[in-house]
Amino acid sequence: MALETSADSPAPLRSISLALQGWIGKLGAVWVEAEVVQPKLSGNTYYLTLRDLAANLSISAIAFRAVVESSASPITDGTRVIVHAKPEFYSPNGRLSLKLLEIRPTGEGELLAQLERRRQLLAAEGLFENRWKQRLPILPTAIGLVTGKGSAAERDVVENVRDRWPGASLEIRHALMQGSQSATAVIAALRELDAASHVDVIVIARGGGSMEDLLPFSDEALVRAVHAAATPVVSAIGHEPDVPLLDLVADLRASTPTDAAKRVVPHVGDELAGLTAARERARQAVAAQLHREAAGLAALRSRPVLRSPSAFVDAQQDHVSGQRERARRAMAARLDRAHDEVGHHLARVRALSPLATMHRGYAVALDGAGRAVTSIDPLAPGDELVLHLTDGQATVRVTDLQEHPHE
CATH class of the missing domain: 2.40.50.140 (Nucleic acid-binding proteins)
Structure with missing residues (x-):
């Protein structure tokens, strides 16, 4: 109101x-x-x-x-x-x-929402996980390229590959890079190159564009085809802030086609310089090793045992000779002492021997039974005795018995 x-x-x-x-x-x-x-x-x-x-x-x-x-x-x-x-x-x-x-x-926001839902579904399946990513070959001999015919992307990749690594060959397959039929054409080219055994890596290249232009590269069928490829795939769609799903599933994402060429093949000049540097490092390493070994050998040769090997033998020989001479002198001294001991024992034995007593004029008298006669008690005149002398024996007859008075 x-x-x-x-x-x-x-x-x-x-x-x-x-x-x-x-x-x-x-x-x-x-x-x-x-x-x-x-x-x-x-x-x-x-x-x-x-x-x-x-x-x-x-x-x-x-x-x-x-x-x-x-x-x-x-x-x-x-x-x-x-x-x-x-x-x-x-x-x-x-x-x-x-x-x-x-x-x-x-509008564009709705498209982004749809792409985000698709990304989440594919990510939930694990298609974007790093464990599925393949390493690119170090020096590919054949490079597959899927791109638009006569496009700037094709020119950039071809020129950079040939400039950086002339030995690499290019297998180019042209396909529609935008529009409703683009995803189907790219999938067909990708599968053809993937089936070629001599192709080492595949590059899918387009030189950027609007979000609508890049929609084919977020197609679910294309994402699954790249995930199933046995050959490493490089995505080089462009440098838009809105990343196509192809960038997420590819084994490597390049910001531009030129960047893709640089990532796929090394520069021949850089490789030659690296090879020269590596060869120089190897030469220096071998020279340093030889120098260390020569110094070690010189140190070994400077030791007395190697500088004059006979000196060690001579020293040992002198030692052995000295030991042998000491042993000879010790044995001679021991024999001399033993000889003296034997002489002393022999002298005592001789001094105690009856023969020595007999040499002093004594004789040993034996009766007829061969018993030594030490007293006149068992004798009687007419008994025969055998006298043992130093050089023989004599038989005598007792004619008289005289007892010596006890002192």
């Missing part, structure tokens, strides 16, 4: 503010298409501006953090969106704004 006011009966400002608030509140939630400008997060609330797609007008908007971040693709500055919003009039400062209840990317 319209307010009744006049110059004589004006309405208070608060009444006007409350009326505006009521009228705007009656509008209810509406769907709005616009462009997001400068979204900012403060606490749990996003503050942003919605700008009309054609006219030069805009309106402030607020949204809870969960509303913005639940979007299928990131909401950034310049994103086209469709929002479900409720107009609100804040009476204390007279500010009109939209409270966002739901936000959906549209």
Whole structure:
């Protein structure tokens, strides 16, 4: 209902503010298409501006953090969106704004959302994991190239490969690089090169483009074909900020076709310089080893045992001779002492021998039974005795017995 006011009966400002608030509140939630400008997060609330797609007008908007971040693709500055919003009039400062209840990317944003969902599904299958990545050959002899016919990407790859490594050959397969039939054509070329046993690596090259131009390189069938390829695949689609899914599944992502050529083959000049440096390092290492071995050999030869080998033998021979001479002298001294001992024992034996007594004029008398006669008691005149002398024996007859007086 319209307010009744006049110059004589004006309405208070608060009444006007409350009326505006009521009228705007009656509008209810509406769907709005616009462009997001400068979204900012403060606490749990996003503050942003919605700008009309054609006219030069805009309106402030607020949204809870969960509303913005639940979007299928990131909401950034310049994103086209469709929002479900409720107009609100804040009476204390007279500010009109939209409270966002739901936000959906549209146009390019919707495409990004679709690609993000596809990326998440393929990632969940493990197609982008590093464990499936193959290492590129160090020096490929044949390089497969899938690119547009007569394109700048083809020229960049061919010229750089031939300039860097002339010995490498190129197997080129032309295919549509944009449009609805592009993914099918690229898959066919990829499979043909993958089946060629002499091809060591495959490069899929395009010189960038808009997001719509690059959509074929996010095709699910192409992603699965690259994942199934037995030959390493290099993606060289371009340097757009929105990365095609081909970049994620490829064994190597190059920023440009030129970068792909540099990553696939080394520069012949660099390799020759590296080979020369390696050969010089090897020569220096061998020379250093020979020098160390020569110094070690000289040190060994300087030792006395090797400088004059006979000196060690001579010293040992002198030692043995000295030991032998000492042994001879010790044995001679021992024999001399033994000879003296034997002489002493022999002299004592001789001194105690009956023969020695007989040499002094004594004789041993034996009776007829061969018993030694030491007394005259068993004798009688007429008995015969045998006297043993030093040089023989004599038989005598007893004629007289005389007893010596005891002293």
